[in-house]
Amino acid sequence: MAAIRIAPSRAVRALNLLRAVGTHGPGCPCHSNPGHHHNPLSISQGRRALATPIDYSQQKEYAFEMAASSIRFGPGCTKEVGMDFKNMGAKKVMIVTDGTVLHLTAMKQVQEGLDREGIKYEIYSKCRVEPKDHSIKEAIAFAKPYAPDAFLAVGGGSVIDTAKLMNLYTSFPEADFLDFVNAPLGKGLPIQGKLKPLVAVPTTAGTGSETTGTAIFDLVSKKAKTGIAHRNLKPTLGICDPLNTRTMPSAVHASSGLDVLCHSLESWTAIPYHERVPRPRNPIERPAYQGANPISDIFSLQALRDTVKYLPRAVKDPDDHEAQSKMLLAATLAGVGFGNAGVHLCHGMSYPVSGQNPGYKHNGYAVDHPIIPHGVSVAVTAPAVFKFTGASNPERHLAAAECFGVDISQVKKESAGEVLSEALSKFLVDLGDQPRGLKDLGFGLGDVDQLVEGTMPQARVLMLAPSLDMQNVDEERAQLRQLFEDAMEY
Known part of the structure; x- marks a missing residue:
């Protein structure tokens, strides 16, 4: 992330603040809402305007809530x-x-x-x-x-x-x-x-x-x-x-830690809360998954840093209790982050991957049935996903890549998604004993259409995905189809 520069004078600071409010924020809920009673346009239109119901389905969100145990x-x-x-x-x-x-x-x-x-x-x-x-x-x-x-x-x-x-x-x-x-x-x-x-x-x-x-x-x-x-x-x-x-087998350390990895990456790169539509008519209808916000960002980014640092240690050394403890804390931090900001494509695509398991049984799991652990199902698409979403917010994708140790000082913004994708691929390979794409789980190109149809109903998380066109169903299907094809191997 770029360093924050301190403006040299109060005048410059004030000007920067005005520009930020005018161009980046969600807007004041009163003055950005034509139906609000303080808005001059609403007043000039008289009682008829006041009586006109607001179409909340077209109103962007203006608030976020933080809730955690x-x-x-x-x-x-x-x-x-x-x-x-x-x-x-x-x-x-x-x-x-x-x-x-x-x-x-x-x-x-x-x-x-x-x-x-x-x-x-x-x-x-x-x-x-x-x-x-x-x-x-x-x-x-x-x-x-x-x-x-x-x-x-x-x-x-x-x-x-x-x-x-x-x-x-x-x-x-x-x-x-x-x-x-x-x-x-x-x-x-x-x-x-x-x-x-x-x-x-x-x-x-x-x-x-x-x-x-x-x-x-x-x-x-x-x-x-x-x-x-x-x-x-x-x-x-x-x-x-x-x-x-401490009783977790190495395979469980790895797959559960990959869930933390994707929780933090997805919540960090989710659309901003003030871009989410619709605005709830009543606070009880405000979804738990709201989009990235300034508080969830803090938890998500710290969880990502800790996961990159400590997960490989926790997987490779069963006696590294410091790494295990740090991963438990990272999981909790990521939980607060994604529990409010939400996740997006990795999780949305993972649900049919798990539900349509062609018979894969992950090593190290003592179960008597085929199983794709949740962390594995989300991570296997991650390199393809973040290459796709990179253009939506290059700064955030580069900040994430930096957490993996990438020198981003000379990286162009248009390469942000590709750079993060490569860093993720290397991390997953170095972690060891992970499927390198959907092919390793037993899926082929003939399964893509069914995987897409299993992803389409996941609107709760897909609506938070940057770069995904949910206004055009045919385009959304085409984008998801390409993502699954790209996720076949890395």
Whole structure:
């Protein structure tokens, strides 16, 4: 990024400020809105103008919101969870985990903590890695009869996301499953009330789900991933204990870390919040994913720097506890960043890649079914994606490339996307044991049309993608088709 220059005088500073306001900002919500009652044009048009309804579908956003879970970070802080639930007044806790984490120290510590405080609990341990709609429904059906007054998720993003949806549908037991699912695959209804307390204890360093109001799963009938996103879905507290990530195999360190990498890159390069359309008619309709904003930028860029520095170390040395701890913090930072700014093409394209898996099973994952880990599915398209988006904001793409150690002092703006793409490709190759394109996952050019059709419904994230033409469906399809072809190998 270019250095900020200090103007030599107040006059110059004032002039620069006026220029910035006039050319870069979203505009004052009053004076940029012809229907606002303070606008002179509106006043001159009298009552008729005041009565004319605003077409919010054509109004750009003018505000952003920052929402994130409370976070506690530190080695050993898992043991405090029993006291947390006692402080909340919880009496019946539903612990949510999976068959692997069930036998790890993290689970032992949370059970001991609840036992010490005399809090009753039930354990659901059948969460599926990369959950599907049917595994989510099974978990919800388990929770409803128990009627917990709080939830505790112990595991990776799949576990935490499952717990979020168990919480949602036990809080709104009469809701149809598709009521809250992101449109157009679901109805996309806002969550109108608060849910029960949810404490999330991540055992992986990747999804950032402990900070966000997003839960992702496969909608099997559509062969695509989707999810539910709303601020009310976010955990009450995320307990980020670096000791809990020491049990991750190297392959899980790598794939979860690649999710952090793409979270930070996508939220850093997403369209600015004030360019997003439509403006919500009511604040409750403002989406969790809003576009890049000045606060999310801070979290996203720091997470990117830390991931580039520490992920290779965490993958290569299982005893590098400093690197593991830094990656857990980076995952949380990226979660705050993308949980408010949003992600775009890497994630939008990853959902059909995972949902249409031709049979690939990633090395190092102890599961009995084919699996493309989420981090792998997002990273495999990243070199193609950021080459494509580079022209939208060369400065940001070059700033990202600089995080990978690229000397950008002599790089031309028109080369920004290509330079970042090359830096990403080198990083992925050097990380080791990663598929070098969709071909390595078993996809071919004959699969591209189906992958495109699986991406098209992901409007929630695609609308934040720079350079993608969503005003012209045929052009959008053509751009996505070219991106998938470019992502076949790098």
